[in-house]
Amino acid sequence: MTTPLAIENLSMRFGAVTVLPDVSFEVAPGECFGLVGESGSGKSTILLCVSMLLSGWEGRIAIGGRAVRDMSLMERCRSLQMVFQDPYGSLHPRQSVRAALSEPVRIHRLGDVDARLEQVMTDVGLPVSFLDRYPHQLSGGQRQRVAIARALILEPSILLLDEPTSALDVSVQAEILNLLQRLRAEKGFTCLMVSHDLAVVDYMCDRFAVMQHGEITEILPRSAILPNAATHPYARQLIDASIAYENAM
Amino acid sequence: MTTPILEVEDLTIRYRGAPQPAVQGASFTLGRERLGIVGESGSGKSTVGRALMRLLPTAEIGAARMQFGRTDLLTASERQMRALRGNRMSMILQDPKFSLNPIRRCGEQIAEACLAHERMSKRAAKDRALAMLEAVQIRDPQLVYDRYPHQVSGGMGQRIMIAMMLLAGPELVIADEPTSALDVTVRLEVLKILDGLVREKGIGLIMISHDLNLVRNFCDRVLIMYAGRVVETLDAAELDNARHPYTRGLLAAQPRIGGSRDPLPVLERRPEWTRPMEGTA
Numbered sequence: 001m002t003t004p005l006a007i008e009n010l011s012m013r014f015g016a017v018t019v020l021p022d023v024s025f026e027v028a029p030g031e032c033f034g035l036v037g038e039s040g041s042g043k044s045t046i047l048l049c050v051s052m053l054l055s056g057w058e059g060r061i062a063i064g065g066r067a068v069r070d071m072s073l074m075e076r077c078r079s080l081q082m083v084f085q086d087p088y089g090s091l092h093p094r095q096s097v098r099a100a101l102s103e104p105v106r107i108h109r110l111g112d113v114d115a116r117l118e119q120v121m122t123d124v125g126l127p128v129s130f131l132d133r134y135p136h137q138l139s140g141g142q143r144q145r146v147a148i149a150r151a152l153i154l155e156p157s158i159l160l161l162d163e164p165t166s167a168l169d170v171s172v173q174a175e176i177l178n179l180l181q182r183l184r185a186e187k188g189f190t191c192l193m194v195s196h197d198l199a200v201v202d203y204m205c206d207r208f209a210v211m212q213h214g215e216i217t218e219i220l221p222r223s224a225i226l227p228n229a230a231t232h233p234y235a236r237q238l239i240d241a242s243i244a245y246e247n248a249m
Numbered sequence: 250m251t252t253p254i255l256e257v258e259d260l261t262i263r264y265r266g267a268p269q270p271a272v273q274g275a276s277f278t279l280g281r282e283r284l285g286i287v288g289e290s291g292s293g294k295s296t297v298g299r300a301l302m303r304l305l306p307t308a309e310i311g312a313a314r315m316q317f318g319r320t321d322l323l324t325a326s327e328r329q330m331r332a333l334r335g336n337r338m339s340m341i342l343q344d345p346k347f348s349l350n351p352i353r354r355c356g357e358q359i360a361e362a363c364l365a366h367e368r369m370s371k372r373a374a375k376d377r378a379l380a381m382l383e384a385v386q387i388r389d390p391q392l393v394y395d396r397y398p399h400q401v402s403g404g405m406g407q408r409i410m411i412a413m414m415l416l417a418g419p420e421l422v423i424a425d426e427p428t429s430a431l432d433v434t435v436r437l438e439v440l441k442i443l444d445g446l447v448r449e450k451g452i453g454l455i456m457i458s459h460d461l462n463l464v465r466n467f468c469d470r471v472l473i474m475y476a477g478r479v480v481e482t483l484d485a486a487e488l489d490n491a492r493h494p495y496t497r498g499l500l501a502a503q504p505r506i507g508g509s510r511d512p513l514p515v516l517e518r519r520p521e522w523t524r525p526m527e528g529t530a
């Protein structure tokens with residue numbers, strides 16, 4: 001199997017400021033890979049580069065061995081999809097759930113629109129009747145499910161998740177995390193997920209990278225969290241702080 | 250508890266055109282302490298916060314009492330409210346980026362807030378703004394000063410809002426998810442700043458959050474809201490002994506470091522949960 005996602009010497013600048021000097025890592029097939037670290041360290045920027053929502057970067061990003069730069073927009077959309085942090089901003093307010101979900105199916109001429117819509121609603125645990133609702137008629141968690149449904153309807157091989165549950169309360173977070181784990185097992189896609197919560201990373205991810213100032217300080221397996229097996233001082237500090245935060249401040 | 254800063258009795262809020270009130274019969278008092286409000290998405294937490302600031306143009310607010318110091322928040326004129334907001338009472342909003350002006354540099358907006366509160370030169374206002382950015386742990390204040398809101402990360406936007414709030418020296422701060430976009434180490438620093446305000450300046454702090462670790466460890470007391478009602482009030486240290494099934498369900502749904510990877514328990518919501526627990530104040 002080829003590597004689903006490989007990032008080599010990725011660098012990104014905004015004007016005179018280098019946000020990502022030189023980032024490289026690979027994600028294994030079916031893996032959920034976490035990105036954690038300092039606020040402003042470039043986690044969201046990496047996802048934006050991978051998805052080509054930012055294009056001014058240098059280096060090489062490949063999905064299944066194909067450079068994302070060489071892919072057409074259509075091909076890229078079928079290979080990777082992104083779920084953003086904010087379930088309120090990510091859906092068009094005047095677009096019904098049906099419209100939001102059928103648009104990509106039609107653009108990519110997949111056919112069988114109704115059957116696909118029903119299937120994806122069932123996959124994300126929403127009643128099919130919700131297809132005729134508008135975003136303001138849904139709770140935050142339901143909107144995030146719709147955003148995930150829209151990302152999954154093209155059956156991408158890679159899902160990019162930017163803090164997918166940080167705007168949600170813990171009970172809804174639990175529903176979304178369970179959903180992602182179940183779908184990952186069923187459909188076998190690969191995930192790259194940004195999170196501030198190491199408990200979520202421990203639950204979801206196999207490995208994770210700890211970032212600071214645009215650089216990866218260390219890549220660790222999930223099992224390194226509880227005993228704090230990190231060696232880089234910042235990674236150690238972050239894990240210690242997270243464990244302390246969970247137990248008592 | 251010390252003399253209350255804020256007293257709220259039987260607060261009911263209905264958005265225009267909504268079939269049901271978004272908040273119903275909420276009562277609580279706030280002293281010089283940290284009061285947490287937790288509850289699921291849509292339970293009415295932000296609505297309570299905005300009602301206290303009277304920032305709800307499309308809603309009807311009713312209450313037996315809503316008293317902030319000597320001001321009756323139910324009858325205060327819009328002019329009186331304008332004088333209070335951003336001065337004696339401040340709110341850190343849930344979506345920091347939407348509360349900043351998108352076409353002005355972040356630092357200029359803070360400096361402008363300085364000038365609104367105190368007479369000082371432009372130069373002094375800029376220095377003050379830079380100092381505030383440093384106080385909220387922004388590593389390169391000059392760089393962030395010159396950026397537009399869309400050019401800062403989620404966590405930076407939140408800290409810029411906190412910096413603006415700090416300038417005013419308020420007596421009551423309502424913080425709506427103030428740290429959810431921050432990494433844990435910066436989060437602890439920001440909480441320390443808020444804590445300092447309560448301890449040293451004696452402010453009252455309302456902390457709206459769905460982070461149970463945060464309210465357990467950082468707050469003094471916690472209100473639990475469900476479907477627009479306050480269903481339980483607890484000492485924060487007693488959170489793990491909560492009795493309401495909704496609160497217990499929330500605690501169980503939280504993943505933990507080193508915990509099991511089995512599906513997380515999710516809430517089975519029950520209609521009777523909207524009734525407050527007997528014996529909770």
Ligand SMILES: Nc1ncnc2c1ncn2[C@@H]1O[C@H](COP(=O)(O)OP(=O)(O)OP(=O)(O)O)[C@@H](O)[C@H]1O
Pocket residue numbers: 014019038039040041042043044045046399400401402403404405430432
């Ligand atoms: N359009 C832009 N122009 C200039 N600088 C930008 C722009 N977008 C992001 N930045 C800067 O790039 C850096 C990385 O931002 P990014 O959003 O990737 O951080 P992050 O790790 O996701 O942080 P957070 O955890 O707070 O979301 C920050 O310093 C930010 O200010």
Ligand SMILES: Nc1ncnc2c1ncn2[C@@H]1O[C@H](COP(=O)(O)OP(=O)(O)OP(=O)(O)O)[C@@H](O)[C@H]1O
Pocket residue numbers: 140169264265267271288289290291292293294295296297307343
């Ligand atoms: N402007 C509005 N007009 C009509 N209904 C509204 C308005 N704002 C909020 N609501 C409704 O009022 C209820 C309470 O919303 P509120 O924003 O207070 O919830 P919350 O507890 O802060 O949730 P979250 O954790 O998602 O921020 C929800 O059902 C919401 O849909």
Ligand SMILES: [Mg+2]
Pocket residue numbers: 043044045402403
């Ligand atoms: Mg980000």
Ligand SMILES: [Mg+2]
Pocket residue numbers: 294295296343425
């Ligand atoms: Mg809210």
